[in-house]
Amino acid sequence: MPLTLKCSLxxxxxxxxxxxxxxxxxHTLSPAQPGGLxxxxxDIQIEHVSVPPQVDRTQMVIRQGxxxxxxxxxxxxxxxxxxxxxxxxxxxxxxxxxPKRLLRxxxxxxxxxxxxxxxxxxQWRLRNLGDDVRxxxxxxxxxxxxxxxxxxxxxxxxxxxxxxxxxxxxxxxGHACP
Numbered sequence: 004m005p006l007t008l009k010c011s012l013x014x015x016x017x018x019x020x021x022x023x024x025x026x027x028x029x030h031t032l033s034p035a036q037p038g039g040l041x042x043x044x045x046d047i048q049i050e051h052v053s054v055p056p057q058v059d060r061t062q063m064v065i066r067q068g069x070x071x072x073x074x075x076x077x078x079x080x081x082x083x084x085x086x087x088x089x090x091x092x093x094x095x096x097x098x099x100x101x102p103k104r105l106l107r108x109x110x111x112x113x114x115x116x117x118x119x120x121x122x123x124x125x126q127w128r129l130r131n132l133g134d135d136v137r138x139x140x141x142x143x144x145x146x147x148x149x150x151x152x153x154x155x156x157x158x159x160x161x162x163x164x165x166x167x168x169x170x171x172x173x174x175x176x177g178h179a180c181p
Contacts, residue, residue, distance in 0.1 A: 032091040047096035121159035141180035
């Protein structure tokens with residue numbers, strides 16, 4: 004085989020190898036098994052969800068050190084983080100046909116630290132549909148230990164969302180912040 008052909012084949016192999024990219028892994032905040040929570044006596048509809056702009060993206064963002072953030076190019080949410088959270092909350096709080104309440108969620112901190120914890124600090128408002136007088140404004144901080152893998156970190160965030168759902172239901176039935 005001529006030397007130029009060998010060099011061309013080697014160059015082609017190197018070029019194809021350089022173009023290879025790692026596969027993207029998709030994650031969701033909706034657990035595969037909702038956790039056996041019975042529906043509440045009220046239909047809590049999601050009015051609005053906001054999350055900090057630095058984490059509201061499809062790629063997962065993790066903390067590094069005391070001040071760093073890393074965008075994980077191969078670990079993605081199924082949609083933007085705000086949409087993932089809205090979908091998970093809607094799935095767990097919806098009870099069609101029951102009296103309606105509206106929930107407004109403002110996530111002020113959403114930390115992901117593999118090998119340490121998943122944390123979510125939330126200010127939220129719960130009100131009856133068409134009634135601004137009986138409005139509850141509450142604040143919750145949720146933190147769950149997380150093992151070192153991204154899957155474990157996502158499960159910890161799912162657990163935080165489940166705990167948050169329980170707090171919202173408690174507030175809805177007790178008419179007071181938990």
